[in-house]
Amino acid sequence: MGEGEKGMFTVVIVEDEKPILELMKVVVGRNPHCRIIGAFNNPLEALEKLPELKPDIAFLDVEMPKLSGIELAQRLNECCEGTRIVFTTAYKEYALEAFRVFAFDYILKPVMTSAIDRITTRLLKEADRTGSPGASAPPEPVLKASIHCLGSFEVRSPEGELVRWPTRKTEELFAYLLCWPDQDISKWKLMDLLWPEMNEERAIHNLHNTVYRLKKLIKEQDIGMDVVKTGDGYLLKTQDTRYDLLEFLQGISGLGHKKQAEPERLEALFALYRGPLLGHKDYMWKVQLEESCGKQYRALGCRLAERYMAQGEWSKAEQRLLSCLSFYPLEEELHLLLMEVYAAAGKRERITRHFNLFEMQYRKEMGMEVPAEISKKAKMYMEMSKISQPRQKK
Known part of the structure; x- marks a missing residue:
């Protein structure tokens, strides 16, 4: 571990997209076992500095111009044998065989705190087995499930396993509750949403069964949430589990009408958005919230572009607008x-x-x-x- 510090890993992040780099710095910085010693949006510059930095962990974006993450990993293995390589990618199908050749692990974008916790837990366990000094001194971070709602709908267990849904209605119910977390939702509204043409008796029966399946799945997969019965409905208690949509909505709400919000905060929020709400799921009930999120994202892009224009940073302004146009x-x-x-x-x-x-x-x-x-x-x-x-x- 870096510089003999107990339970602490030195970290370098290489990511060519500035908004995602800023988000990575925030997310990795939250982990008590990580100390960032370098962050680069140019892989060639990173390659020049890495032999001197010799980090414990290198988070490498796979899809970079000039030098891909795979190529950088090859070069890194030659000069920094002790560095653990973790690839970051927006595409879970991307070159998994290549990852196994060079990487300690890989994580999907947008990177969440649960993914970083999983990486450090693995490293702490490995260090403990090999008897590294001080490896067992710190408490291990608690692994958490990862949930993505922007650009796709994907739920993974704390171990990174993709959650399989017992029924499509169980998946849809969880998706709906994630969109309106910690809110009391009437059972009548849920019945109308999920079984609009079914008679009341059958719809109530189906709702009870679906809630039961969802509660059972949440517990078995250790998702860290709970669905609780209220007076006349149900409520999803998110507890301390975080996910991209929740971070995005709370972040936007926190901005209010502040015109002087820190650029790092704006960039981190901008990077959270990876596409329309719940991806290609054709739930009619998501339309209004989907449009609202898209509108907020476009407003963020314009706000950042105007800020960069005022500073004469034309390339950055162009990149933010092109990112928005890729979705809209x-x-x-x-x-x-x-x-x-x-x-x-x-x-x-x-x-x-x-x-x-x-x-x-x-x-x-x-x-x-x-x-x-x-x-x-x-x-x-x-x-x-x-x-x-x-x-x-x-």
């Missing part, structure tokens, strides 16, 4: 702001290329021409870019 490709406000970024940076050719692509996509998806107001503003931005004097930061 027809959102007009995002396209206009991106063209404004290009105009302020004096990049006329990018305005033209971007507008042409947007125009093609809009015709294809909407079956009509781009609104005249957007075409007019695009031309205005092209004219602005001719005389723009961009600042030095790129």
Whole structure:
């Protein structure tokens, strides 16, 4: 363990996307057994510094330009034999065989505290078995289940095993309760949501059975929550279990209308959003909350972009807007702001290329021409870019 400190691991994080890097720093920093000694968004810079840092753990993003996480792991194994490599990836299917060759473990994005706890627990147990000095001194962190609701719906046990649902209605009930945690939900509302066309007697019977299955599964999988009966309904007690949607909603609520929120906090919230609520689940009841989360995410992206524009950091502003557009490709406000970024940076050719692509996509998806107001503003931005004097930061 790093520098002889009992129960403490030195950590380096390599992640090319700045919002995710900021989130990683926050999440890893919460673990009492981790001390971050380096964080890089350029894998080549990380490669240069790693032989000197020699961390106990290196969290490496798999999908990076210039040097992939797999390639960086190969180089790292040559210079830092004692470093444990943990890959981070947004795709659970991504090169699992390659992970086994080089990695101590891998975790899915967005990275949650439960995943970091699992990694440090494994390392502490291993150190204890091998008799490393001080390895058994600290108490082991409590492993927790991991739950992802943004971009997909996935629940894993504390050991990282994917939870299998006994019925589709059990899964849907848990998904619904996760969207409205710690709230008293009427049994009549749940019956209408899950069995809208069933008679009352059968619907009540089904609800009781589904709640029973869910409570049993939560206990067996050690998810760290509980479904409790209220006067006329049910309530999901999240207790101390955290998940991306809960973090996102509470974070947004905490921001309020503060215009001077710390950029790290905004970036961490922005990185939590990995796509629409519950992914491709076609639950009709999720529509309003899904739209609200998407709206908040786009507002975060615009807020960050405007902040970076004010600082002349055009590349960062562009990246945040492109991230938003990857989920909401027809959102007009995002396209206009991106063209404004290009105009302020004096990049006329990018305005033209971007507008042409947007125009093609809009015709294809909407079956009509781009609104005249957007075409007019695009031309205005092209004219602005001719005389723009961009600042030095790129």
